[in-house]
Each structure stands twice: as structure tokens, then as C-alpha cells.
Amino acid sequence: MSTYVGNEVFDMVSERGWRRGFGNLWQGEFSSWFRSSRWLKHLLLWVILVDGFMAIMAYATSQAPEQEGPPLFLMYGIFGSMFVAFGVMIIMQRAIVGEKREGTAAWVLSKPVTRSSFVMSRLLGNTLGILVTSTLIPGLLVYLIFGVFTPVGWLPPLGFLAGLLIFCLHIFFWLTLTLMMGTFFESATGVIAVPIALYFALWFIPSLIPSLYKINPLVLTFSDPAVMPSIAQSLMSGTPVESWLQVIVTVVLCVIFIAVAIWRFNREEF
Amino acid sequence: MSKMDDFVIQAKGLSKTFGEVQALKNLDLQVPDKTIFAFLGPNGAGKTTTIKLLLGLLRPTSGGGAVFGKDIVRDSVDIRAKVGYLPQDFRFYEHMTSRQTLDYTAKFFFKGPQSEIDKRVNEMLELVGLTDKADRPIKGFSGGERQRLGIAQAEVNYPDLLILDEPAANLDPMGRRDVLDVMTRIRKYATIFYCTHILDDVQSVSDEVIILNKGEKIAQAPIEELLEGAGGPVYSVTMRGDVEDAYARISALPWVAGIQASQRGDQTHWEVSVTDKAAAEDQLMSLLVSSGVKVADFGLKAVELEDIFIQLVEGAE
Numbered sequence: 001m002s003t004y005v006g007n008e009v010f011d012m013v014s015e016r017g018w019r020r021g022f023g024n025l026w027q028g029e030f031s032s033w034f035r036s037s038r039w040l041k042h043l044l045l046w047v048i049l050v051d052g053f054m055a056i057m058a059y060a061t062s063q064a065p066e067q068e069g070p071p072l073f074l075m076y077g078i079f080g081s082m083f084v085a086f087g088v089m090i091i092m093q094r095a096i097v098g099e100k101r102e103g104t105a106a107w108v109l110s111k112p113v114t115r116s117s118f119v120m121s122r123l124l125g126n127t128l129g130i131l132v133t134s135t136l137i138p139g140l141l142v143y144l145i146f147g148v149f150t151p152v153g154w155l156p157p158l159g160f161l162a163g164l165l166i167f168c169l170h171i172f173f174w175l176t177l178t179l180m181m182g183t184f185f186e187s188a189t190g191v192i193a194v195p196i197a198l199y200f201a202l203w204f205i206p207s208l209i210p211s212l213y214k215i216n217p218l219v220l221t222f223s224d225p226a227v228m229p230s231i232a233q234s235l236m237s238g239t240p241v242e243s244w245l246q247v248i249v250t251v252v253l254c255v256i257f258i259a260v261a262i263w264r265f266n267r268e269e270f
Numbered sequence: 271m272s273k274m275d276d277f278v279i280q281a282k283g284l285s286k287t288f289g290e291v292q293a294l295k296n297l298d299l300q301v302p303d304k305t306i307f308a309f310l311g312p313n314g315a316g317k318t319t320t321i322k323l324l325l326g327l328l329r330p331t332s333g334g335g336a337v338f339g340k341d342i343v344r345d346s347v348d349i350r351a352k353v354g355y356l357p358q359d360f361r362f363y364e365h366m367t368s369r370q371t372l373d374y375t376a377k378f379f380f381k382g383p384q385s386e387i388d389k390r391v392n393e394m395l396e397l398v399g400l401t402d403k404a405d406r407p408i409k410g411f412s413g414g415e416r417q418r419l420g421i422a423q424a425e426v427n428y429p430d431l432l433i434l435d436e437p438a439a440n441l442d443p444m445g446r447r448d449v450l451d452v453m454t455r456i457r458k459y460a461t462i463f464y465c466t467h468i469l470d471d472v473q474s475v476s477d478e479v480i481i482l483n484k485g486e487k488i489a490q491a492p493i494e495e496l497l498e499g500a501g502g503p504v505y506s507v508t509m510r511g512d513v514e515d516a517y518a519r520i521s522a523l524p525w526v527a528g529i530q531a532s533q534r535g536d537q538t539h540w541e542v543s544v545t546d547k548a549a550a551e552d553q554l555m556s557l558l559v560s561s562g563v564k565v566a567d568f569g570l571k572a573v574e575l576e577d578i579f580i581q582l583v584e585g586a587e
Contacts, residue, residue, distance in 0.1 A: 007428050010380035010387070020347050024377040028363075036365070103361030110325055111378040112351035270327040 013112070021113025022121055029125025042133035046084065050138040051145065053079045058149040072152055073233045076142055077222020080167055084134045085174045085199065091130060092175055093191040095122045096182030096265070106270035115266045123179055123258065130175060131168050139164040156238045163236035166247070170220045170232075173250050174199075176257035183264040214243055217250040278303050278431050278461045279324060281342075283333030286319050293319045295485045296333065301478075306457055308472040308493075309465045311482035312583060317465040318358055320482070321433055325350060337431065351379065354429035358436045358465070360420040364409040368400050368419045371408065372426055379427040394422040397452065413440035421449060425456070432456060434464035438471060450475050473497075473575040483583050497573045502527060505542040505554060508567035513538050516561035523557075525549045537566060 015023060033039050057075050096119070099105035109118060139160075147154040174195055181191040199218075206212040206219075213219060213227065223230040234241045279301035286294040294316040301307045309317050322328040324337055326346020335342045337349045362371050372391040380387055395401045398418035403411070411419070417440045424432060437453075438446045446468070453462055453475055466472060472479060473493065480490040489496065509516075513531075521529055525546035532539045544550040547570075558565050 006390075007380075009383075011382050013377075013379060013381050021378055023381075024374065027377070028374055032363075032365070103357075103359060104363055106327060107357060107361055109327060110350060110355045110357065111375065112347050113378060114347055269329065270322065 015117075018114050018116040020117060021111065022117035025108070025113060025117055025121035026125060029121050030128070033125060033129035039129060039133055042129065043137060046087070046134040046138045047141060049083055050076075050079045050134075051141045054142050054145050055149070058145050061150055072146065072150055073230075073237065074222055077230055077233065080135065080139065080142065081170050081218075081221035084130075084167075084171055086196075087134060088130055088171055088174045089178050089192050089195045092126060092178035093182065093188040095126055095179055096261075097185060097188050097191050100182075100186065100268075100270075109270055115268070116262050119179070119183070119258075119262050119265050123176070123261075126179075127172060127175060131171060135167050135171055136164060139167060155236055159238045160236045163232040163234075166220050166230075166232040166235060169247065169250055169254075170217060173217045173254055173257075176254045176261070180257040180261040180264070183261045183268065214245050215249045217246060217253070220246050220250060276303050277301060279335070279337050279463060281320075281324075281333065281335035284320070284323060284330055284335050285332045286316075286323060286328060287331045293485050294323070297482075297485075297487055299335070299480065299487070299490075301461060301463055303461055304457065304459075305477040306453060306462045306475050307464070308476040308479045309463060309482070310469070310472065310479060310579060311465075314484070315482040316485040317482060318435055319485075321355075321435055321463075321465070325353065325355060325433070352430045354424035354427060354432045356420045356424040356432075356434045356437055358439070360416060362408050362416070362419065365407060367405050367407055368395065368411075368415075368422070369404040371419060372422055375423040376426045390426060394426050397425065398422045399448065414442060414445050417441055418445065418448075421452065425452070428459070430460055432460050432462045432464075434462065436465055436467070438466060438468050446471065469574075469576045469579055479575075481579060481582055488585075489582050493575070496578055497575065503544055503547045503550065504571040504573070505540075505544065505550060506567070506569055506571040507540045507542060507554075507558065507565065508534075508537050509540075509558065509563040509565045510537055511563040513540075513561075513563055516558055516563050519561060520554070520557055523549075523553075538563075541571065 013021075013023070015021065054072075054076060057072060061072065096105070099108075099122075105118070109115065143155065143157075143160050146152040177198070178191060178195050181194050185191045202216050202218045206216050210227075213223075219228070219230055221230050221232045223233075228242055229237075229239065231241050231244070231246060233239075277300045279299060281297050281299040284294060284297040284299070285292070297316070297320060299320075309320070311317050319328065323330055324335060324342055326342055326349065329343060338352055340349050342349065363374075366374065369391055372394050373387060376387050376390055380390075392401070395404050398421050400415065400418055400422065403415065408416070408419070417437070421434070421437060424434065432453075434453075437449050441449060450471055453464075456462060476493050478490070478492050479496055481488050517529065517531070520526055520542065525544050527543040527545050529543075530541040542550070542554065544554075555565070555568055558568075
């Protein structure tokens with residue numbers, strides 16, 4: 001059986017194994033974020049939400065320095081991670097389920113691509129888009145706000161960056177969880193319900209069972225300072241980190257979520 | 271090349287069950303290389319299920335198959351590298367233009383050079399008549415334009431096997447004609463396996479036909495064989511005058527299987543089924559004339575695939 005005359009002018013795709021099709025899928029996902037106005041819209045949203053609130057907090061602190069309000073780090077932990085975590089759940093609920101329901105996943109998977117490369121491209125493309133627009137750039141603006149407008153002052157840059165990476169890990173946890181749920185459900189409601197329920201469970205249950213506090217991914221970015229500082233806060237403020245256990249647990253959970261998502265998607269029928 | 275290698279698609283006992291519903295039952299299928307192979311059946315017959323099984327989008331419940339000698343479960347990615355596929359319910363990324371969609375599709379097969387990919391994309395846009403709409407987002411496209419784009423994306427890699435699920439759906443008569451032209455042009459390079467409800471198209475372009483009903487194969491044959499096997503040749507005769515003598519003489523002939531008569535005003539119409547076409551061609555007309563009737567119209571009745579399709583499907587029920 002001969003191949004059509006005409007294809008010999010091309011360099012054929014040479015990816016093998018699970019990576020088959022990944023390059024093009026990744027390019028497509030990257031383009032959907034950064035070669036359109038999508039990244040800018042997300043960035044504006046998060047700058048307004050995170051940096052806007054932090055600027056208001058900084059202004060309030062500078063106007064009444066004698067009044068003891070909530071610590072700025074705690075507020076950043078809430079705005080920079082809780083708001084973004086819910087945003088991630090909303091964005092990611094469509095990453096797999098949206099494509100399954102709209103039929104674009106079936107179309108893409110009728111090309112020479114593996115299911116694993118499909119999942120990984122959606123994971124990595126969205127991770128880059130979300131982390132850059134919701135955490136890294138708004139986080140750097142928070143650094144400026146702290147330095148210029150608040151008594152916190154100029155924090156050690158490397159420590160602040162390390163703290164921002166912890167924020168990224170926290171967001172990555174919700175991102176991988178929501179992605180995994182997308183491989184199990186056919187509706188967006190099902191996908192988003194589980195992460196939201198888990199978020200509130202992680203918020204309330206450790207107060208009933210304090211031993212869970214040390215492995216709770218929420219405590220990566222904000223915590224009750226009376227109990228223990230968050231890892232991100234410790235790194236940003238240059239104080240020693242009490243335990244890395246939350247980081248290890250979160251990384252392991254992310255890896256499990258990704259592995260389960262790939263396993264489940266490989267069994268999906270279109 | 272062995273005889274088995276001449277088949278692009280082979281399936282043995284291919285079955286698929288969705289819950290309680292058996293969508294496909296023990297399908298045996300062999301599709302020869304470089305043929306236009308039509309896959310027919312009423313809605314829900316199992317056509318799309320078969321295609322999805324061949325492409326690895328569904329997993330067989332039992333049985334198996336091979337495309338280009340590669341297993342449809344284990345080697346589905348390799349199979350898809352040589353296939354172009356137009357799904358029945360085709361969905362693109364709505365924010366993309368048709369040019370971007372074809373470029374994206376081409377890059378599942380080709381790394382570069384970009385100049386050659388651009389040329390191929392332009393060629394495909396021209397092939398389906400979308401050059402003037404190449405840079406418009408797909409979300410504004412009509413059903414027919416989407417279908418044309420679907421055909422272009424299926425053909426962009428010059429596949430060895432083109433699988434088309436209802437390629438003429440949503441197309442106007444001109445679009446339908448263009449699709450048939452494309453299929454006819456491609457046939458010397460590739461095998462075309464397609465589902466359709468438009469039986470006129472099947473009759474005009476297909477080499478071989480398979481008919482499914484309720485998940486079961488009820489016929490597979492080259493198109494001529496299927497048409498010939500539909501109860502033998504039938505001659506249509508319209509005449510005036512006293513036909514009693516002619517009826518008695520002709521119905522007594524050993525190669526006449528039956529005469530169906532009807533009256534239209536002063537004209538009598540017969541459909542004469544024969545078992546020996548050569549004898550009928552030699553003698554039928556002269557017998558009619560010698561019997562004293564005035565023949566207004568005489569000819570071999572064209573057998574329509576639609577009649578055979580209905581006959582086979584209803585016969586299977």
C-alpha cells in the first residue's frame with residue numbers, strides 16, 4: 001500500500017510512546033493562552049482581585065498603623081490562594097469535561113495522539129497559563145506593594161520567590177485535583193463539587209483533628225498564626241520553616257491525581 | 271504481498287455492547303485496498319460504532335480487527351497516523367479559523383517545513399472551496415461550511431485510508447457533487463470507507479457495499495453483484511391494444527419468472543421478471559410485436575440500490 005505522493009516533502013512527526021502528539025497539543029494549548037487575549041484577561045482579573053485587595057489593605061494599614069488589623073501575610077494568603085484556588089476550579093472544570101461534551105476531545109483523539117499526551121498537554125498548558133497570570137505576576141506586584149506601601153518593607157527576594165513557588169504548589173494541587181475529576185465526570189457540576197467540598201473539609205476538619213494540620217495543603221499558604229505560620233509566610237519573611245511535611249504530602253497527592261487522571265482517561269470511550 | 275495484505279480493514283467477530291444494548295454483533299469485515307467502500311444501514315445500525323472501534327475511540331467488547339495489519343486496540347495511534355477521519359457530528363475549536371484548524375490538524379502528522387504545511391493547507395482550502403473564508407473564525411460557519419472543513423481536515427495528511435461518516439450531510443446538491451468528485455479523485459491513491467444515507471451517491475461512486483441492521487451484517491458485496499442479485503433483470507413494457515394473447519404466450523416461456531401488470535388509461539404496463547437476460551433481449555420485443563400489441567415503451571428496468579436496501583433491511587426484520 002503506497003502512501004500518497006506528496007507527503008515526502010514533509011518532516012514527519014517523530015514522537016513515540018505516550019508523547020505521541022504531545023508537541024502539537026501543547027502548542028495548541030499554549031497558543032490558546034498566550035497567542036490570544038486570554039492571558040491578558042486572566043491577568044487583569046487576578047491583578048484587580050489579588051493586588052487590588054492587597055493595595056486596599058496596605059492603604060488601610062498605612063492610615064492607621066496603631067490599630068492592630070489582620071496581618072498582611074495572612075490577608076495575602078487568603079486573597080492569593082483561596083480566591084485563586086476557586087478560580088482554578090472554575091477554569092479547570094472545563095479542561096477535560098468541556099472538551100468531552102463539546103466533542104473536540106473525540107476529534108483530537110481521532111488523530112495520531114495518545115490519551116496521556118492529551119491529558120498532559122491540558123495539564124501543562126493550563127498550569128503555565130494559570131500560574132503566570134494568577135500567582136507569579138500578581139505575586140511580584142504584592143512584593144512591590146509590601147516594599148513601597150507597608151511596614152513589612154522589602155522582603156528578601158529569593159525567600160519571597162520561594163514563597164511564591166509554594167503558592168504555585170498550592171494552586172497546582174487544586175488544578176490537578178479538578179483535572180482528575182474531569183476524567184471521571186460528564187458534567188461540570190460534578191467536577192467542581194468535589195474540589196469545593198474538599199476545600200471546606202480541609203478548612204474545618206483540622207480544627208477538629210489538629211494532627212491533620214501538618215499535612216493540610218491549605219496550610220501551605222495561610223494559617224492561623226497562633227497555631228503555626230504557613231510555609232509560604234515563613235519563606236517570604238525569612239523565618240525558619242518548621243516542617244516540610246505539607247509540601248511533601250501535597251507533591252505526592254498531585255502526582256497521584258495526575259496518574260489517576262491519565263489512567264482514567266485511557267479507559268474513556270468517545 | 272499476500273492476499274490478506276490486500277485488505278486495508280479486517281474485522282473478525284467484532285462486537286460492542288453499551289450496557290444492555292448490543293450495538294454491534296459479531297461483525298466480520300474485509301475492505302480491499304483502493305476501493306470506495308460504502309457502509310450502509312438505518313439509524314442505530316452500528317455504523318458509527320464500527321468506525322469508532324476501528325479508530326480506537328471505543329474498545330471492542332469481544333472480537334477484534336486490524337487496519338493496515340495493525341491491531342485496532344494495541345496500535346490505534348499508528349493506525350490513526352495513516353487515516354483521515356470525518357466524524358458524523360464534527361466539532362472544532364470555535365475560536366480557530368479554518369486555516370488555523372487545518373494547520374493544527376496537519377501538525378499532528380508533519381513537523382514542517384512550515385512553508386510546505388502552508389501550501390498543503392491552501393490546497394485543502396481550495397479543494398473544499400473555503401479559500402475566501404480561510405481566516406474567519408469557525409463559530410460563524412454554516413453547517414455546509416463546517417462539513418467542507420471536516421472533509422479538508424480529513425484529507426490534509428493525504429491518508430491511505432479515508433473514513434467519512436456521512437460526508438454529504440448538511441451539503442447542498444453542489445456540495446454533494448463536489449464531495450463525490452473529491453472521492454472519485456482520491457480513489458486511485460487511497461481506500462475510502464464511508465457511511466451515508468444518500469443511496470444515489472453510493473450507487474454512483476462505490477465499488478463495494480456492506481449493509482448493517484441492528485448491529486448485524488445483512489449483506490456485503492460489490493455493487494454490481496448486489497444490484498444483479500436483486501431478483502434478476504426486470505423489463506418494463508408499456509403498450510396499447512389487446513394484450514391477452516401476448517400475456518398467454520410470454521408468461522408460458524421458461525425464462526419468464528413473472529409478469530406484474532397494471533393499467534394506465536388505455537395503456538397497459540408490464541414488469542416482466544426474467545431469468546435469462548440474453549433470451550429476453552433476443553425474443554421479448556419480437557414476441558410482443560408478433561402478438562399484435564403496439565409497444566409504446568420498452569426497456570430494462572434500472573434496479574435502484576434503495577429498493578435493494580429496503581428489501582434487505584425489511585427482510586432482516
